[in-house]
Amino acid sequence: GESVGLHLPTLSVQEGDNSIINCAYSNSASDYFIWYKQESGKGPQFIIDIRSNMDKRQGQRVTVLLNKTVKHLSLQIAATQPGDSAVYFCAEPDTGRRALTFGSGTRLQVQP
């Protein structure tokens, strides 16, 4: 089955800096990825998604990059703000494509 994992458990950045959160996957047939943000005490919130026919997708202050060659994707947050402090998960549909498989998450801490 799919394996969606993360490189670092915690990332600490200064306010205003750019943040990069990484995610590796193991199934070369994976073709759709999603990023979620979970703030303390809340449920995960959809940020952005990307399909394998794209290498890059941009949202508001966020960019997701997909490198299918090395099975790696990243979430870049520009001008990180205190409100960006949260746990970030990458996810993909499971084999049956009826549920999401989530990575273990990266905690982003924004220092003032």
Next chain:
Amino acid sequence: KAGVTQTPRYLIKTRGQQVTLSCSPISGHRSVSWYQQTPGQGLQFLFEYFSETQRNKGNFPGRFSGRQFSNSRSEMNVSTLELGDSALYLCASSLALPRDTGELFFGEGSRLTVL
């Protein structure tokens, strides 16, 4: 537009008891999924319902069950509670399956503590 509402937000049970958690999806969303979140296992899929039918089930024992009503509201039940069932139970609603969109709308969860 109201979001996904889960009740209760917090509850404490003892081993052997059972618990029922409730979820009201976003209006118009017919797919409701449940996930368990623990520090050790992360987010794990429990089951998904659509039009009162369970379409998919994760790898959890039969003590975990659920149902969906005609108004799309859903409940999940855990019987014979074990200490390891302590977790945040998250409900999510969506318009379509993950193969079409990975945008799930999550509630704030029900935090269950089993003593």
